[in-house]
Amino acid sequence: MSVKLKNLTKKQRSLAQNIFAYVVLAITSIGFILPLFWMVLTSFKSYEENLAYPPRWFPAAFNFNNYREALFDFMPYFRYFFNSVFLVVVGTLATLVSATLVAYGFARHKSKLSKILFYVLLATMMLPAQTTLISSYVVWAKLGMVNTYVPLLIGTFFGGSAFYIFLIRQFISNIPIELEEAALVEGANRFQIFRIIIVPLLKPVLATVAIFSFQAIWNDFIGPLIYIKDERLYTVAQAITLFKMPQETLWGPMMAASIVTIIPIMIIFAVAQRYFISGITLGAVK
């Protein structure tokens, strides 16, 4: 009898707990979705509706004028879009190749020097980018490289962020070295081993790094802000700020352009959700 009673209260308690959980999650979810919902609604409202007082939730009619204005009339949006696409594609490919090579070196080249260098690498993760921002800018400016993508991309050819190298190295360290030794006996050279054995095994971590790099480059703001002054070379992230003008802000078109800018990331997120999530957890748990 007493056992039954205990069970019952336990069941009731877990029911109460569940209800509490659902209520919290529902409120949080609504709170988290509302800003995005407002963004979508704003993009469909007319100029007058967005500046009507008091504001209303829904537009009188859904129309795509803001999209037309944002993407074609106000600015050549797709030029900026493809500037960003170019940066993302080159930057991500360069990161993948160079970071994997560097990580392979760190994982398999066991010497005192490489150990020291690895600690230096980890230390650079702590270093605030601002420390080198100004002096790098000065050098690039003196080299006449402002208004080119060179300063934005060059890092990706040297392994990208230390964090990517670190992630891939951890992954390679878990691959049994016997595999490579066997291939070496079979007469494969180092590069073949790397290409045929290592790279295919790295697919999950490479996907994660690719997504991180994509996101970082697509979203980068301070880099283009400092190096790209020529409007024709703007990235999408920069271009969106153009809707904010000294006298007024064109909220409708700004939100329309924002939505178009988010869509590529959303698509990749939908396709590769588990890599997004494995990426941030890998970084933390290791």
Place this chain on the structure above:
Amino acid sequence: MPWIIGFFVLTLGPMLFSLFLSFTKWDMITNIEMVGFDNFITIFQTSDFYKSLAATFIWICFLPIGIILALFLANILNQNIKLKTLFRTIIYLPVIVPAVVYNLLWLWLFNPDYGMLNMILGSFGIEKVSWLLSDKTVMISLIIMSLWQVGGNVIIFLAALQGVPVDIQEAAEMDGANGWTKYFHITLPMISPILLFQLVMGIIGGLQVFTPAQLMTAGGPNGRTLFFVYYIYREAFVKYNMGYASALSWVLFAIILVLVLIVFKVSRKKVFYVS
């Protein structure tokens, strides 16, 4: 090893150069002028420096709110509930929105006259809040915005919580531990390394907050959001005080180093490692 070249050319070189610059006065047009420690002395005599220090530290002091909220949500998501994936996706969704986009979006939401937040508050009969425009509410507003980005931390905590071994929890239950004791004596210590990681990353990231100041508040009102990196940016790329700005960036570096070391020192006793 390309990274070695990259490191020397792209990190170490600029670092040394930046150290050199911090002892100079230079606007990039006239000749470089060596001024010794003048920049560092000026820094500590400038009121903007203290304003930016205050703004940045207040920002960091609110970090634990985000971490606690993330931990709270992760715990709820870690229960056996339906629609878990949906809730997790919704909470994570804001994280993939680019900073520029969500900063401008929140600038719009915070608009006192036409923004969504005052509209919702208004329908509950609450008077207009001036959000970003007032000394008193500007920091709170930015913190509310930053809480919207809590999803990344939630996912990390969720992974950590799932790594807490079930057998230990069961053993504790056998010994009569109830929910809260179990939580504070097993779960929390088990995930404490992740908590530490979050705190350290939060401090490093928090000290480098920039975009909201650049896009939303321009450091105002009254320098309340003159975040350190924005201050550096303004000195370097608006006023072209390259020497002074470099000196500032080294002060920032020193602050980060000291804070992170303090956190590690304090946490050494509190954090539990399995191995």
